[in-house]
Amino acid sequence: MHLSGIMGILIILTTILLADLSTTLDIKKINAxxxxxxxxxxxxxxxxxxxxIKVRPVPFRTIAICKNGLCTVKEKDFENRATHILSGNISLSLQQVALGDEGWYEGYCDDKVICDITLSLLPHHKSVSVLVGDPLIINLLSSEPVRVTFRKAGLSNSTDKLICIVEEAVPLCVREYTRCSAQSHFVMFADVTQSDxxxxxxTHSKTKRIFNTVNVAVKDDYTCLLCTTPGHIILVVVAFILTFFWHIIAFAKRTWGRIANRVQNRRKRHPTPTNPKCSRGKEEMNSLA
Known part of the structure; x- marks a missing residue:
């Protein structure tokens, strides 16, 4: 039997053995x-x-070894990402987890397994509101080649349409989206319109796994920002407007009071003269009485 055939049989047997063990070991499942x-x-x-050690998928990969308080990361893929926590336990921290980090991990103490953990990764889901003319920035969440698709809202028969392929921060986009650019783990679409x-x-270009979904709403003017403005800011603005109008009303009352006082004082200083004919008529009526 060829060596490749023997290796294939060993891999199959190892997988079966690990599957049997998973039913008896206390495996903690982590979703992130x-x-x-x-x-x-x-x-x-x-x-x-x-x-x-990362035991699944095979082959086994030794991630880190710690002796006498000094830890060494063995796998290049985990350099600057894997950190062993030395505060009373052997927990392991992984930064910027990627698709290749999914699997079954085992923690050893003196060559004895004391922890079994499976890691599964889930996509991001986000809703954003963008003003017309502003850029739309989407996090790719991966340095691997990805596909960006778009499904238009409001259409019952709308399907996902491929608009960009991004590989090594270089976007290749369809004609309608030539306004896109990429940098690191992000892709940006300039001059957003209602058609967006x-x-x-x-999604991952090969496995089709979804990394990120972004539900985009586009607003025409700044009045729509009230929809996303924090409540305490709205209260401050309303209080400012009410205070402003209160001062205007108070100023109007003071002004009206001053005008009324001036008119009254003027009448006291310059009383209205009586009509002589009316006075004479009153005197005659009094004499007749």
Whole structure:
């Protein structure tokens, strides 16, 4: 039998053995979102040597080994991302988790397994509101080649349409989206219009796994910002407007009072003269009485 055939049989047997073990071991399941920091908790104390191994998918990968308080990351993919927590337990922290980080991990203390953890990654879901003419920035959540699709809102028969392929921060977009650019883990679409209302989805080019979905709403003017303005800011603005109008009303009352006082004082200083004919008529009537 060829060596490749023997290796294939060993891999199959190992997979079956691990599947059987998973039914008897106490495996902790951790769910996290892509490109975040995840802690693989193993709160059991260990005074000896610590080792973390990724046992599935095969082949096995030794991530980190800690001896006498000094930890060394063995896998290049985990350099500057894997950190062993030395405060009383052997928990492992992984930064910027990617698709390749999914799987089954084992924590060892002096070559004895004390923790079994499976890590599964979930896509991000986000809703954003953008003003017409502003840029739309979408997080790709991966440095691997991705596809960006768009499904227009408001259409019952709308389907996901491929608009961009991004590889090594270089976007290749369809004609309608030549206004896009990419940098690091982000893609930006300039000069947003109402035609951009819908759902943008970022998927892995090979596995089709979804990394990110962004539901985009586009607003025409700044009055719509009230929809997303925090409540305490709205209260401050309303209080300012009410105070402003209160001062205007108070000023009007004071002004009207001054005008009324001036008119009254003028009447006291210059009383209205009586009509002589009316006075004479009153005197005659009094004499007749």
């Amino acid at each position: 979102t892509f490109n975040t920091t995840v802690s693989l908790p193993c709160e059991k104390p260990c005074r000896g040597d610590v080792k973390w 209302v819908g759902v943008f989805t970022v």
